[in-house]
Amino acid sequence: MSKPDETGRGRSGVSRRAFLKGSGAAAAATAMTGAPGLEAEAQGAEPVAGLTTITLTVNGTPHKVEVEPRTTLLEALRMGLNLTGAKPISVDGASGGSLVLVDDKPTSANTVLAMDMVGKKIVTVESLISGDRVDAVPMAFVHHDASQCGFCTPGFIIAVKAFLAKNPKATEAEIRAGLNGNLCRCGTYANIIPAVLEVVKGGGNG
């Protein structure tokens, strides 16, 4: 009988880690030299290893956070800054669970490296509440009971924020076509559709 893998590595244990380690080095080079990572590496820049302190601008505030070259933005947010709204659900962003806005673009925080985020504007779901003031999108989710267990909800809300920023007058058909990057297991889709429509009608995706 063939023995394809004697090392005992799990399927998920190989490709992604190797990828992150590889691109981590490239990212470190980017952070150090300011040149695109691969180019820098090609020019012989030394990849850095170990902990480095970087500054991430999250929800309008600069934060110092200690990261390794291979640290993802998701780990930096969750572990470094205790902002745990973005969730680790899939390895590759297929669930939309770790969405944050990076320079206004919805980005799966587990698919980008923290070091690459220096100088960018990062917005997390936690920015949508301040004291008693809650943003229109999460409020519409509450009114339409568009969360059950709630684990996917923060990612969904960021997706809706980004979707409505581009489609402020979205119709129901556009909503059904445009929010398919996020996965909910409890099945809140039927509640999310009217919640998003309510925000459109209220014009309140601010």
Added chain:
Amino acid sequence: MVEYVWPSKEDSSVLGKSIDKIDGVPKCTGTAKYSYDINPDKVAIARALGCPHAHAKLKSLDLSKAEKVPGVVAVSAMKKVGDEIQWQGDLIAVVVGDTEGAVAEGLDAIVAEYEQLDVFVEDANLEAAEAAGRTAKAGGKVQLEKEPDGDDPDFEEKELARLFKESAAVVEGRYGIAAITHMCLEPHGSTCEWKDGKLTAHLSTQNVSGTAGQFAAPLKVTADDVTVHCDYIGGGFGSKFAVDRWDSLAAQLSKDLGRPVRLMLDRDLELKNGGARPSGYAESKVGADKDGVIKVWDTHFLSAGGFGGAPVNQSVIPYVIVPPNYRRRGTNVKINTAPVRAWRAPNHPQGCAMTQTAIDDIAAKLGLDSYDVFERNLVNVEDKDRRGVYAEEMKIAAKLIDWKAKWHPHGKGDKKGSVVSGLGMALHTWGGGGHPSTCMVKIHPDGGVETFIGSQDLGTGTRTVIAIVLAETFGLPVEAIKVNIGSSKYPASGPSGGSTTVGGVSESSRHAGLDALVQLNEKVASKLGVPAESLVAKGGRIHAKDDAEKGLSWKEACSLLGMSPLEVTSKGAPGRNSKLSSSGVGGVQMAEVEVDRETGQVKMKKFVTVQDMGLVVNHKTAVSQIYGAMVMGVAYALFEERLMDPRTGAFLNSEIADYRLPRLGDIGEFVVEIYEPESERARGVIGLGEPPVIGPGAAISNAVANALGVRVPVLPLTPKRVLDSLQLAARNA
């Protein structure tokens, strides 16, 4: 003597209304903390290594290189050399480190050698399973109206043959439903903090009150030294009742290392270990009279419970519609996958999908309207009391989906290009009686109310249910009740499984609330000089029933308590004598689909559920539960299945990108109606989580059969299965 009853509908101010979840804002702003999110100071990250083989013996395990990886603080074996591993992904070792990167590197540095053993994962293949020695009896039952004459050993076969011969229509077919996983978006795991001889375990659990002891024993402490804490759980669906071996290890590692440890499974290992629903494949022969009323049923079914897990229970075959003569025989196929776990409405979705499809095939064979055939078969519903309810619910559902106008005989509908449409339906049933639960209510002299129950919220809205019950009881607004759940230190409550939580906590909260109110009323009564029995709590006041002016505000009333808060702890009393709760619900689901005969793609057009559930506590969250169950139903009817490689036993789609689930654009139009006439309300609270997830498989399969005129026999109805069935039908025609 307190009478534990609910107020009438007219008298209810919040009970049964549509109330926003009181924990909606934390859930929707990312501030709710799940077990995965608990970040105690210096928490170490632990990840597990899964076995790459589906059946193997561990020959050697070298952890030394992993231990030397910078940032790794501990490596712990979960298997010994010589141990036999029975499924791919079973946990071999755990690496603990300071960062995810260090842990990943540590996992890569573990060297394990295996001797591979024979693998069997073909849960649908009886012949192969028998050849591989992988079968076991899974129970069965024979029921025949006619008594055997004498000792004829062939009576059973002869009688079944006679009944089939006398049937106006006989359908023979194979009907199946593939295995699926739980796919909890928060994987199984915990964050464990050992400190000063005590453990706090932030466990992702459906069973806050029942898990402390499971942690305690291996740590050689007693349950009082353990606090299990779970404010929010990211999905369970029946798979998170116990402390898993990796949770015990996380606790041990925290004790050994003197720092908190978080061990969550990654997605791949979650799907391989965290629970699956057993598959079911039925070879059925069904006989009916000319009107489509089922007279005789004979099924042999296969089911695979995974290594050491239980297969589908034979009791659900046939399902809801049970003719006077039937035989069911089951075989458990032993496969190399992790043991199955309870999955929302255990057994029922499989039973429904494997048997109510055959009923629809009887309708097709006789050229009858499926609705009429299901309606006539209500005489075969075992619970006689339910027959009339189903009939009413069918009428409502038919109206909502416009059955009469849209129905066409199987395969005879209009075509829009290559697209055909169809209608299908199914019936379901469930228990849903409340579990044992204890509630402590604390009323403070300043009017504040808080309550403690060792329950948990799976997304049902447990907190809001408790708040509604106590708000109704005390005549206060919902937000006045501060609800505390999610700790094993609170009064014990049952695990959240089988739709038992809402019934359970409604019982205990109402009991505790009424018991407390009696004591408070006595003080108010003596202050006002009226009999305590004449007082009611309503609109923020306690006043005489027939004279609203004669009373005190809630705050004034509470000030009579003096210096100490009033604390009352009461148990619920679900069961036969309870007027607050009962069990036994049902419903009807009707689906409208469009099928493209060229691509094989099935699209949901409209999906209707009419559901009874006794007395509704929160209409808003009840409807959401039904919507959610319908989405999960669409998922297993059209999209999801666990794909195993028959040669290697590899789990082929253990990542989210590969494990197809419906997205927001896949669901079509959903319509829900809760059937709640006074007769239902009088039954008290009954759980709802499971029932509406049962019927979608059969209803959607029947709709596809109606569209195509061809049965696609195995769920999920993927484009490939649809095209294969069409091809087979064309060849046979």
